Amino acid sequence: MEKQLLNCYKKSRNLDIEFENVWLSVKWKNAYKKIIRGVSGKFKSGELTAIMGPSGAGKTSLLNILTGYQKSGIQGIIKCSNERGKKRKKASSDYRNYSCYILQDDHLLDYFTVYEIMYYTTKLKIGGLSREENDFLIDDILSTLGLIKQKRTPCGSLSGGQKKRLSIALELIDDPPIMFLDEPTTGLDSNSSRQCIEMLKSLAQKGRTIICTIHQPSAPLYMTFDHVYIMAQGKCIYQGLPQNTISFLASAGYICPQYHNPADFLMEVANGEYGDSVDILSLAKESCLCKVENKEKDMSIEPAIITREILLEDPECCIRKKPSEWTRFLVLFQKQLIYFYRDWTVARIKLILHFLVGIFLGVTFQNSGYNASKFITNLSFFMVSVVYLSYTALMPAALRFPSELKILRKEHFNRWYKLRTYYASFLAADFPLQILFTLAYTIGSYTISSQPLEIRRFLMVFLIHSMATLVSAGIGTMFGTIVNPVNGTFLGAILTAVNICFGGFLCLFPQMNNVMYYLSNLSYMRFCMESILQAIYGFNRGKLICPEEEEYCMFTNPNEVLHEIGMDECSYWTDFGWLIVNLLVFRLLGYCALKYKVK
Ligand SMILES: Nc1ncnc2c1ncn2[C@@H]1O[C@H](COP(=O)(O)OP(=O)(O)OP(=O)(O)O)[C@@H](O)[C@H]1O
Numbered sequence: 001m002e003k004q005l006l007n008c009y010k011k012s013r014n015l016d017i018e019f020e021n022v023w024l025s026v027k028w029k030n031a032y033k034k035i036i037r038g039v040s041g042k043f044k045s046g047e048l049t050a051i052m053g054p055s056g057a058g059k060t061s062l063l064n065i066l067t068g069y070q071k072s073g074i075q076g077i078i079k080c081s082n083e084r085g086k087k088r089k090k091a092s093s094d095y096r097n098y099s100c101y102i103l104q105d106d107h108l109l110d111y112f113t114v115y116e117i118m119y120y121t122t123k124l125k126i127g128g129l130s131r132e133e134n135d136f137l138i139d140d141i142l143s144t145l146g147l148i149k150q151k152r153t154p155c156g157s158l159s160g161g162q163k164k165r166l167s168i169a170l171e172l173i174d175d176p177p178i179m180f181l182d183e184p185t186t187g188l189d190s191n192s193s194r195q196c197i198e199m200l201k202s203l204a205q206k207g208r209t210i211i212c213t214i215h216q217p218s219a220p221l222y223m224t225f226d227h228v229y230i231m232a233q234g235k236c237i238y239q240g241l242p243q244n245t246i247s248f249l250a251s252a253g254y255i256c257p258q259y260h261n262p263a264d265f266l267m268e269v270a271n272g273e274y275g276d277s278v279d280i281l282s283l284a285k286e287s288c289l290c291k292v293e294n295k296e297k298d299m300s301i302e303p304a305i306i307t308r309e310i311l312l313e314d315p316e317c318c319i320r321k322k323p324s325e326w327t328r329f330l331v332l333f334q335k336q337l338i339y340f341y342r343d344w345t346v347a348r349i350k351l352i353l354h355f356l357v358g359i360f361l362g363v364t365f366q367n368s369g370y371n372a373s374k375f376i377t378n379l380s381f382f383m384v385s386v387v388y389l390s391y392t393a394l395m396p397a398a399l400r401f402p403s404e405l406k407i408l409r410k411e412h413f414n415r416w417y418k419l420r421t422y423y424a425s426f427l428a429a430d431f432p433l434q435i436l437f438t439l440a441y442t443i444g445s446y447t448i449s450s451q452p453l454e455i456r457r458f459l460m461v462f463l464i465h466s467m468a469t470l471v472s473a474g475i476g477t478m479f480g481t482i483v484n485p486v487n488g489t490f491l492g493a494i495l496t497a498v499n500i501c502f503g504g505f506l507c508l509f510p511q512m513n514n515v516m517y518y519l520s521n522l523s524y525m526r527f528c529m530e531s532i533l534q535a536i537y538g539f540n541r542g543k544l545i546c547p548e549e550e551e552y553c554m555f556t557n558p559n560e561v562l563h564e565i566g567m568d569e570c571s572y573w574t575d576f577g578w579l580i581v582n583l584l585v586f587r588l589l590g591y592c593a594l595k596y597k598v599k
Pocket residue numbers: 026028033035053054055056057058059060061062
């Protein structure tokens with residue numbers, strides 16, 4: 001087993017990245033702003049490369065281009081190849097199959113332990129491993145990264161440095177030959193920064209190509225890198241060994257004071273503290289190090305798409321066997337269920353609150369279900385129920401995705417799963433939970449408000465309550481994904497208010513003008529109210545009771561109630577069908593919004 005796992009490690013190494021004359025421009029006030037200006041370079045396997053430079057130099061932009069995170073506005077050539085491959089074959093055009101990108105922020109699920117998160121990620125990334133093999137691989141990676149003692153610690157309790165190492169450990173599972181890291185030492189103290197860089201260096205020495213951006217390292221840390229790539233104003237001003245920095249600067253006329261950190265001096269020169277140095281240094285670098293075609297390009301037109309070539313000796317050897325999307329769905333589904341169970345605010349509190357609110361509203365509207373003199377009160381009860389269920393489903397959904405989007409983006413970009421697999425698993429775990437909340441609400445409210453005690457009518461009302469919950473949660477997901485949480489909840493509140501007006505109770509359908517009546521067909525609350533009132537007053541229900549103490553009851557015949565509010569000709573199942581259409585449309589729009597945001 002060990003042999004087989006390590007064998008895969010061996011095969012997957014030795015990919016170099018070479019880029020030539022790469023430009024990036026972004027649209028800025030009707031023109032194109034040049035962010036990266038014709039940079040070239042080579043990052044070799046077995047080496048740890050640091051991309052450095054002052055703030056705004058273009059480090060992250062270059063990393064985004066090399067990883068494939070940035071797709072538009074790029075010109076130039078990027079090659080990825082096995083140096084030792086004599087016979088080169090063109091491999092998959094998806095460059096990302098061979099690399100991973102570890103972003104600056106560590107987005108981890110706090111409710112999972114280090115082992116659990118490693119276990120589920122292994123299941124998502126590698127197919128066909130037994131539990132034993134899985135555990136072996138996890139222990140191997142955790143030991144390499146010094147996290148084995150934290151194996152049972154929840155991710156939320158890890159220190160900043162441990163979180164960073166865990167983010168790296170997660171990406172090491174499928175052992176990508178190339179690793180990109182955006183500022184892995186940000187937020188770490190000097191000791192943790194040193195440990196992190198040393199650990200990256202030891203990973204590189206095993207044959208990986210590791211490239212990271214870094215801000216102002218200490219002198220010893222700077223010397224730890226195998227290769228440094230210094231940028232300023234979108235250009236490369238130095239690339240090579242860190243040990244050669246001082247002599248390179250001296251050759252360009254910048255003499256580093258004795259005992260001065262060369263990295264700090266380089267940054268001071270790049271920042272222009274010794275005069276305008278960027279062009280001088282980039283010319284000096286060209287003459288001594290690289291052949292750069294650094295002519296100014298005409299970027300006034302939209303730039304052409306970049307050429308990405310992946311030339312491998314044996315393209316398939318670098319990719320471990322992936323699990324099927326069905327397996328990934330099951331793993332994600334399990335993860336979602338555990339998350340719902342562990343975050344007690346998600347499930348348990350809501351379940352209790354729905355039950356208590358159901359009892360509260362049931363008591364408030366007591367006896368309205370059979371009492372003919374209270375039919376208006378009964379309509380209010382159902383309107384309040386639909387609004388309550390809609391609102392409590394819409395708001396959490398509008399707030400959930402903005403917080404999860406970063407995790408989703410990172411995991412999807414690094415090919416842990418397809419977005420549709422994630423979305424399907426989310427729906428599969430969320431639907432039963434929403435239905436459970438609705439049941440907790442409906443049982444108390446329906447019985448205490450004295451609605452007809454017939455299983456069939458109860459189930460019909462429960463079904464529509466569930467649809468109201470699911471449709472609103474779909475709307476919430478859509479809004480929460482498209483706009484920020486504040487605007488998402490604001491839009492959700494507005495939409496609920498508009499829907500209430502179209503529910504057929506506050507403004508009765510017979511009294512609505514024609515335009516508004518037809519517009520009300522767009523409101524899911526209309527279908528909810530119509531079908532619930534059909535379930536309560538339709539289907540040959542017997543006469544309502546007019547209590548003795550009442551002098552006069554306007555309607556005792558349920559059909560007359562339906563006629564009065566203009567819902568006598570509705571069909572329960574047709575309205576239910578329209579609710580299904582609403583559900584599908586909003587869930588589909590939610591998926592499209594998520595896809596757009598993730599891309
Ligand atoms: N989409 C964009 N529109 C306009 N300007 C942009 C865009 N993306 C990046 N820039 C600009 O390009 C420059 C380089 O940005 P980049 O984030 O790559 O710098 P950096 O070297 O990583 O900086 P830092 O170290 O502060 O993170 C910055 O001046 C930034 O404002």
